[in-house]
Amino acid sequence: MTRYRHRVAFFETDAMGVVHHSNYVRHLELVRVQWLDEHDQPYRVYAEQGLHYATTHIEIDYRKSTGFDDVIEIAAWIDWVRGASMRINYELTCDGACVATASTVHAMVDRNGRARRIPRARVENLRRLALRPGPKAR
Amino acid sequence: MTRYRHRVAFFETDAMGVVHHSNYVRHLELVRVQWLDEHDQPYRVYAEQGLHYATTHIEIDYRKSTGFDDVIEIAAWIDWVRGASMRINYELTCDGACVATASTVHAMVDRNGRARRIPRARVENLRRLALRPGPKAR
Amino acid sequence: MTRYRHRVAFFETDAMGVVHHSNYVRHLELVRVQWLDEHDQPYRVYAEQGLHYATTHIEIDYRKSTGFDDVIEIAAWIDWVRGASMRINYELTCDGACVATASTVHAMVDRNGRARRIPRARVENLRRLALRPGPKAR
Amino acid sequence: MTRYRHRVAFFETDAMGVVHHSNYVRHLELVRVQWLDEHDQPYRVYAEQGLHYATTHIEIDYRKSTGFDDVIEIAAWIDWVRGASMRINYELTCDGACVATASTVHAMVDRNGRARRIPRARVENLRRLALRPGPKAR
Secondary structure (H helix, E strand, O other): OEEEEEEOOHHHEOOOOOEOOHHHHHHHHHHHHHHHHHHOOOHHHHHHOOEEEEEEEEEEEEOOOOOOOOEEEEEEEEEEEOOOEEEEEEEEEEOOEEEEEEEEEEEEEEOOOOEOOOOHHHHHHHHHHOOOOOOOOO | OEEEEEEOOHHHEOOOOOEOOHHHHHHHHHHHHHHHHHHOOOHHHHHHOOEEEEEEEEEEEEOOOOOOOOEEEEEEEEEEEOOOEEEEEEEEEEOOEEEEEEEEEEEEEEOOOOEOOOOHHHHHHHHHHOOOOOOOOO | OEEEEEEOOHHHEOOOOOEOOOHHHHHHHHHHHHHHHHHOOOHHHHHHOOEEEEEEEEEEEEOOOOOOOOEEEEEEEEEEEOOOEEEEEEEEEEOOEEEEEEEEEEEEEEOOOOEOOOOHHHHHHHHHHOOOOOOOOO | OEEEEEEOOHHHEOOOOOEOOOHHHHHHHHHHHHHHHHHOOOHHHHHHOOEEEEEEEEEEEEOOOOOOOOEEEEEEEEEEEOOOEEEEEEEEEEOOEEEEEEEEEEEEEEOOOOEOOOOHHHHHHHHHHOOOOOOOOO
């Protein structure tokens, strides 16, 4: 599990005085990059190999608002991995209170956006970290 | 149902050459504002009354990528409304192909972020438009 | 001269209740794309040719704030063009009042970011539109 | 002088494969907040007092592009301060090379956007740090 700390920027707030909900999607990406650094291989290595984890699904439940200069702590872990996709789960807290939970699914693609399998060494590594087997292919 | 056309800006693309997935969350907001214009009351009227539809849930399924200068057509409709919240569904197409589906749930709050009921006239109007009754309160 | 109308989105506002100043940089790009459509060739044609107008300078003077749902009208025109760069000027108004003035300078680059000359037909076209000769090369 | 390190996120890149120029405006804000932390008072204290440094001018010269996962180091210092405004200068480097220089001017406003003087204790502190006297009021 990775723990990422994000200090809220002023440009992330909106006229309700809180962080605009669209920004959380970007926070999830920041923590995914760190999660790969710590548990798999840096995302830039995938990118140099011409591989990307395209986002195919995102869901976020917002529980509490956050504001300028708050520090959001984001925990991320891998839920499941299959041959060509994986799911990451997230919990976002601020001052000890859960502010949001989220999950994202990613499918491996090449530079041209065509579906690819996750390289064998990587999928084996990810499987060791996953909480549960992936769903059967649809 | 509202149909909103969004021409993709260059600043919405990423280094994979496609629209970054976080931008779709913003597209959904653009179409919600137009949906309220056409079917309820302008969002700025809510805001002037000190009321906001805070986003409490978002989910997006991404089917196909889109790129610079593509025109994304977004259809939006209300799924359900309850006394203090509502759900909007979306289908995003580009050149006739579905590129994403999404839904968002919104809870009414006041200027201080406290939960409020949707004004009676508004909820009655929204109920006439909703596809189905809302889920029972949890 | 191009006139572009931009309706301010909620996600563009910040906790001061106004449009965050960083968003104007994106508005300028929106109007540039339309300006090229109307006066030169669509930016996507440049991109298909492997050419981009990289931004090398930007300056904005902010006069008045704008808020959610305001309509900002942006006028844009070419100031000068040289063999490999050009400058565009902008005036942003809202309800008839000037809210900002801006200018941007762009240098032609290829897909790898290397400096390139603007294609001859394009530079001749742009020269006919420019207000004044470009500065001497430094 | 403050030195701020920013690791480039994937969502900051564009279809040219580099950081979109609009993001630098946001980087400048990140470093300003840290500069105030280190040399004046936290921006959230100003905000709690109902005061904001509205941005009235921005200019950026882009020298070299940066890409995903690059670390941009941003140096910031105060150029001048007057009774109600100040100017901050910036130099952005990556791997030791200057990638951009910038400056921003900020005017103090209250919650309603009305011009205000910078509180005396703050302006005295800022004056000690400024490189040069401010320009005469226009």
